[in-house]
Amino acid sequence: MARISVTVNGVAHDTDVDPRTLLVHFIREQVGLTGTNVGCDTSSCGACTVLMDGQSVKACTVLAVQADGHEVTTVEGLAKNGEWHPVQQAFHEHHGLQCGFCTPGMMMAAVGFLEENPAPSEAEVRLALEGNLCRCTGYHNIVVSVLAAAETMRAAGGRARAGG
Amino acid sequence: MATGERYVGGGVLRKEDLTLLTGQGRFVESITLPGLLHLAVVRSPYGAARIRGIELEAARAAAGVVAAFTGADLAEEWAAPLPMAWPVTEDIRIPEHWPVTQDVARYQGDAVAVVVARTRSAALDAAELVEVEYEELPAVTDVEAALADGAPKVHASLEDNSCYTWTLANGDVEAAFAKADVVVTQRYTQPRLIPNAMEPRAVVVQPLPAAGDFTMWSTTQIPHIAKVLFALTLGIPESKLRVIAPDVGGGFGSKLNIYAEEALCLALARRLGRPVKWVAGRSEGYVATTHGRDQIQHVELAATSDGKILGYRFKLLANMGAYLQLITPGTPLLGGFLFCGSYGGEAYHFECTGVFTNTTPTDAYRGAGRPEATYAIERAMDALAREVGVDPVEIRRRNFLPKGEMVPSPGGLAFDTTDFEMNLDRALERLDYEGLRAEQRARRERGDGKLLGVGFSTYVEMCGIAPSQALGSLNYGAGGWDAAMVRMLPTGKAEVVTGSSPHGQGHVTSWSQIAADALGVAFEDVTVLHGDTHVAPLGMNTYGSRSLAVGGVAVSLACGRVVDKAKTLAGHLLEVSPDDLEFERGTFSVKGVPDRKKTIQELAFAAWTAHSLPEGAEPGLEASCVYDPPNFTFPFGTHVCVVEIDPETGAVEIVRYLAVDDCGNVINPQIVDGQVHGGVAQGIAAALWEEAVYAPDGTLETSSMLNYLVPSAAELPSFELDRTVTPSNTNPLGVKGIGEAGTIAAAPAVINAVIDALSPLGITDIPMPATPERVWRAIRDAEGGAA
Numbered sequence: 001m002a003r004i005s006v007t008v009n010g011v012a013h014d015t016d017v018d019p020r021t022l023l024v025h026f027i028r029e030q031v032g033l034t035g036t037n038v039g040c041d042t043s044s045c046g047a048c049t050v051l052m053d054g055q056s057v058k059a060c061t062v063l064a065v066q067a068d069g070h071e072v073t074t075v076e077g078l079a080k081n082g083e084w085h086p087v088q089q090a091f092h093e094h095h096g097l098q099c100g101f102c103t104p105g106m107m108m109a110a111v112g113f114l115e116e117n118p119a120p121s122e123a124e125v126r127l128a129l130e131g132n133l134c135r136c137t138g139y140h141n142i143v144v145s146v147l148a149a150a151e152t153m154r155a156a157g158g159r160a161r162a163g164g
Numbered sequence: 165m166a167t168g169e170r171y172v173g174g175g176v177l178r179k180e181d182l183t184l185l186t187g188q189g190r191f192v193e194s195i196t197l198p199g200l201l202h203l204a205v206v207r208s209p210y211g212a213a214r215i216r217g218i219e220l221e222a223a224r225a226a227a228g229v230v231a232a233f234t235g236a237d238l239a240e241e242w243a244a245p246l247p248m249a250w251p252v253t254e255d256i257r258i259p260e261h262w263p264v265t266q267d268v269a270r271y272q273g274d275a276v277a278v279v280v281a282r283t284r285s286a287a288l289d290a291a292e293l294v295e296v297e298y299e300e301l302p303a304v305t306d307v308e309a310a311l312a313d314g315a316p317k318v319h320a321s322l323e324d325n326s327c328y329t330w331t332l333a334n335g336d337v338e339a340a341f342a343k344a345d346v347v348v349t350q351r352y353t354q355p356r357l358i359p360n361a362m363e364p365r366a367v368v369v370q371p372l373p374a375a376g377d378f379t380m381w382s383t384t385q386i387p388h389i390a391k392v393l394f395a396l397t398l399g400i401p402e403s404k405l406r407v408i409a410p411d412v413g414g415g416f417g418s419k420l421n422i423y424a425e426e427a428l429c430l431a432l433a434r435r436l437g438r439p440v441k442w443v444a445g446r447s448e449g450y451v452a453t454t455h456g457r458d459q460i461q462h463v464e465l466a467a468t469s470d471g472k473i474l475g476y477r478f479k480l481l482a483n484m485g486a487y488l489q490l491i492t493p494g495t496p497l498l499g500g501f502l503f504c505g506s507y508g509g510e511a512y513h514f515e516c517t518g519v520f521t522n523t524t525p526t527d528a529y530r531g532a533g534r535p536e537a538t539y540a541i542e543r544a545m546d547a548l549a550r551e552v553g554v555d556p557v558e559i560r561r562r563n564f565l566p567k568g569e570m571v572p573s574p575g576g577l578a579f580d581t582t583d584f585e586m587n588l589d590r591a592l593e594r595l596d597y598e599g600l601r602a603e604q605r606a607r608r609e610r611g612d613g614k615l616l617g618v619g620f621s622t623y624v625e626m627c628g629i630a631p632s633q634a635l636g637s638l639n640y641g642a643g644g645w646d647a648a649m650v651r652m653l654p655t656g657k658a659e660v661v662t663g664s665s666p667h668g669q670g671h672v673t674s675w676s677q678i679a680a681d682a683l684g685v686a687f688e689d690v691t692v693l694h695g696d697t698h699v700a701p702l703g704m705n706t707y708g709s710r711s712l713a714v715g716g717v718a719v720s721l722a723c724g725r726v727v728d729k730a731k732t733l734a735g736h737l738l739e740v741s742p743d744d745l746e747f748e749r750g751t752f753s754v755k756g757v758p759d760r761k762k763t764i765q766e767l768a769f770a771a772w773t774a775h776s777l778p779e780g781a782e783p784g785l786e787a788s789c790v791y792d793p794p795n796f797t798f799p800f801g802t803h804v805c806v807v808e809i810d811p812e813t814g815a816v817e818i819v820r821y822l823a824v825d826d827c828g829n830v831i832n833p834q835i836v837d838g839q840v841h842g843g844v845a846q847g848i849a850a851a852l853w854e855e856a857v858y859a860p861d862g863t864l865e866t867s868s869m870l871n872y873l874v875p876s877a878a879e880l881p882s883f884e885l886d887r888t889v890t891p892s893n894t895n896p897l898g899v900k901g902i903g904e905a906g907t908i909a910a911a912p913a914v915i916n917a918v919i920d921a922l923s924p925l926g927i928t929d930i931p932m933p934a935t936p937e938r939v940w941r942a943i944r945d946a947e948g949g950a951a
Contacts, residue, residue, distance in 0.1 A: 035187015100184025
């Protein structure tokens with residue numbers, strides 16, 4: 001067992017983990033936040049994407065021990081003070097989800113990306129999300145949603161910063 | 165439809181999103197219970213192998229392991245083999261299919277043993293310790309090879325690898341071909357596809373040993389059908405089994421089945437008296453979850469010299485895989501009536517032979533038979549156009565069935581409502597077809613690098629399954645009805661209980677729109693309950709684009725019955741004849757005396773207190789409807805794909821994709837558009853990228869998401885959508901269904917565009933998927949041949 005200290009959505013978790021534990025299993029099974037889904041076993045699908053220190057990572061490709069001392073944000077931590085993140089709002093308004101399984105990871109990837117590129121083109125959004133698979137939407141409305149969220153966030157002057 | 169529509173037709177956002185966007189989705193993998201045990205399945209790594217021995221001791225001794233079993237150990241658990249519900253012919257061969265095989269593994273992934281442990285990782289680790297002695301046997305994976313003399317037999321007990329041959333004939337096809345000026349003969353292949361719903365399959369079973377009860381949570385599209393069939397498979401009284409499909413993360417047909425792992429969790433929960441859970445790894449799902457398509461199609465069209473079709477002849481070989489899952493044999497036949505598409509003719513002959521191979525069983529995958537049929541006819545139409553020297557649009561116009569109702573098709577169906585030419589015209593208006601052709605000519609004359617191609621697919625499909633009687637005539641093992649209960653609660657809220665079981669399609673929202681308008685209540689005041697056989701005891705579930713046209717119609721009709729009952733009560737309380745009442749937006753008022761009125765909320769409370777009811781009326785304000793449609797529904801449309809091909813790399817880029825669909829009346833435009841987007845994406849993916857490949861020894865070479873290309877946003881384009889509205893006459897909502905149309909339409913539009921781009925090189929065929937390598941090789945071979 002290894003002792004780790006990970007902050008998840010602002011709450012510190014000091015706990016022992018089996019060193020082989022993946023971050024996604026730590027989040028789901030030990031922290032008890034099940035919004036982050038597991039969709040594959042090859043780091044292909046991105047359903048488990050979370051933010052680590054504000055950057056998007058696939059939580060199936062990070063060991064829990066690697067998150068020691070870091071801040072993790074999951075989909076449960078996106079809304080602030082009862083108000084949805086612009087990415088959540090845009091996915092809702094533009095029908096950016098259907099079954100919703102890929103959605104938490106897709107949104108976290110989008111949030112991480114918009115931090116890096118607040119004014120992306122459609123092509124840049126498509127390229128940025130290539131590590132996140134969706135089988136329902138054909139991505140059309142996901143791309144529309146991310147572009148709309150970018151506009152909202154720019155209009156708000158970057159107030160809606162992830163994890164901030 | 166109801167008067168005073170406020171919600172049907174648009175303007176609302178999905179109710180489902182509130183939990184799904186905040187990480188509060190309730191997917192099966194998140195379910196945990198006290199004392200939960202975890203199942204891991206040991207699977208054959210070989211396509212065909214005799215099991216010489218299984219050593220479980222090391223696994224049983226491993227940390228955390230509770231039990232381990234072979235197929236023989238579990239044999240007494242089964243009251244019947246895993247079910248197949250569609251024996252398509254009298255003489256179909258149905259091999260026994262057990263959750264764990266005992267003697268021979270017949271495909272890579274066939275279960276040979278199971279391990280149960282206290283944690284999932286302990287179960288998976290211990291499964292690695294199970295030692296199985298295999299004697300590898302010769303395998304066969306290709307349908308033509310499987311039918312050849314001397315082919316290895318998938319089932320030693322059967323005479324050969326053929327499963328059934330099903331035929332459909334209308335008119336004198338020999339005469340049609342005899343008098344034809346032109347006969348077009350084509351051979352097409354339908355690659356095997358892996359459905360890849362984003363949520364891997366999972367199941368949890370909780371037993372209540374003292375009562376003999378079982379609750380099963382499963383990632384299933386069909387909780388009600390599952391309840392019936394697992395009761396029979398396990399020998400559990402149906403009344404003792406509750407099946408719950410909570411949030412389900414996509415299905416596309418791959419969760420429309422009765423799976424070994426579900427049966428195993430039930431059996432092991434019964435045997436061990438503790439809850440048991442199984443979650444598929446993605447790569448495990450690649451071999452253990454049904455695949456789709458995998459056909460070889462021989463297509464012949466008989467036509468006059470000006471391209472008017474006289475007769476159709478089709479011969480299919482359909483890969484069943486190693487066993488028959490729930491509707492494996494019938495899946496290709498769902499397209500069997502539609503190989504003539506939206507076109508006319510005098511005669512039609514269709515024959516399909518199902519073939520066993522050492523591969524994962526096939527079954528429904530989005531479109532189920534209709535994408536295959538549409539691909540065949542839409543590609544053959546382009547071949548006919550080339551043969552008689554007319555434009556692909558013109559060949560379609562010359563052969564379209566007329567606008568009308570109950571229009572007879574050469575395949576023997578009566579299309580509910582048709583207007584194919586109007587729909588095509590709408591697409592052409594948006595397309596600037598003349599401009600595209602001019603651009604193509606100009607590029608070809610200039611010898612521009614990128615090759616431009618335009619492809620059409622003017623499809624019609626068949627959904628809204630279906631009149632139960634029609635299904636009976638096809639020997640399908642279930643009915644085609646669906647059920648709804650609608651009740652006004654005492655506080656004025658409405659509760660809709662539906663037998664449809666959604667997994668991403670937004671039923672909660674669409675059903676709320678229908679009920680809110682019909683009852684005259686606020687959209688927010690409607691709750692929709694589904695996916696739990698204890699809550700919604702009647703249902704036929706969600707597949708075949710049937711939910712709205714059957715389950716949604718049931719909701720509408722049940723609402724109408726609630727309104728009728730409320731009207732009687734309102735008349736009683738207002739002391740007027742119900743005939744003197746008007747109903748608008750939830751309020752009954754006396755004609756000409758609008759102040760004398762009762763709202764449906766007031767009536768709900770009055771019906772609950774039951775202090776004063778009409779003579780003979782029962783308390784409560786609720787009604788049920790079990791709706792069995794009188795016909796299928798037949799959505800149609802025009803999909804157009806414009807591609808540019810780089811001859812240096814063979815890469816195909818979709819520069820425009822236009823879909824003009826007609827699914828009748830639309831309840832929620834945003835949801836309908838979303839269904840088209842997703843459907844088109846899967847059709848494009850089949851055309852350009854996806855193919856499950858088996859090595860000759862039965863090894864699945866495309867064994868994970870690393871080597872089977874599920875497209876990302878970076879591969880796919882944005883889509884242009886439009887629609888025409890030709891209401892169905894099958895149901896009172898005038899709706900048809902849209903869940904599969906995109907997938908049905910898209911693949912031939914893409915391939916026709918690819919062929920159109922390459923046609924100056926003399927290329928007339930590129931098999932799906934048209935990967936850069938295939939396209940590049942075709943160009944190279946064509947240029948080499950020309951040199």
